Amino acid sequence: MKTEELRDLNVIGAFALALSDDFRGAMQELAEGNESACAALIVIGQESGLSVDRLSKILGLSQPGTVRLVDRLAADHLVERKSGADRRSVALRLTEAGKRQVKSLLIGRRHALAEALRQLDPGERQVLAAIAEKVLRGLGHSEVECDRRCRLCDGDTCPDESCPMAVA
Numbered sequence: 001m002k003t004e005e006l007r008d009l010n011v012i013g014a015f016a017l018a019l020s021d022d023f024r025g026a027m028q029e030l031a032e033g034n035e036s037a038c039a040a041l042i043v044i045g046q047e048s049g050l051s052v053d054r055l056s057k058i059l060g061l062s063q064p065g066t067v068r069l070v071d072r073l074a075a076d077h078l079v080e081r082k083s084g085a086d087r088r089s090v091a092l093r094l095t096e097a098g099k100r101q102v103k104s105l106l107i108g109r110r111h112a113l114a115e116a117l118r119q120l121d122p123g124e125r126q127v128l129a130a131i132a133e134k135v136l137r138g139l140g141h142s143e144v145e146c147d148r149r150c151r152l153c154d155g156d157t158c159p160d161e162s163c164p165m166a167v168a
Contacts (some may be wrong), residue, residue: 026112049091136164
């Protein structure tokens with residue numbers, strides 16, 4: 001590779017990491033530093049009634065780790081367990097407090113991303129979004145990988161029919 005191509009890769013990598021760090025930091029402030037709790041709440045909000053097993057796969061946590069996380073969220077009155085599809089499964093749902101927390105998390109994420117991109121004019125932001133969408137569509141992924149990559153997304157502003165991850 002040429003020197004300018006290597007530099008481009010470095011710049012893109014640093015850009016991706018900076019965005020990730022900024023919005024994770026903003027959300028963690030709202031969830032007492034627990035990124036897994038942030039992601040769990042958002043994912044449960046996106047897919048009400050999902051099982052602990054599915055949540056475990058999306059978050060990339062062990063089953064016991066996910067159970068402990070759900071226990072903490074339930075103790076904080078953010079998540080409730082309901083009967084699942086069969087007697088052995090549990091369906092997770094957000095409580096009203098959990099829904100408010102997710103709204104705060106998504107607002108914090110949105111503000112952090114907007115702040116990081118503040119140097120771009122609207123046209124530049126649209127070009128960047130189009131490039132990002134093209135890259136996301138080109139990534140190979142399973143349904144779980146798609147859900148994992150979208151675990152911090154605002155599902156209301158990017159429904160499955162327009163999500164580059166779901167469409168791909």
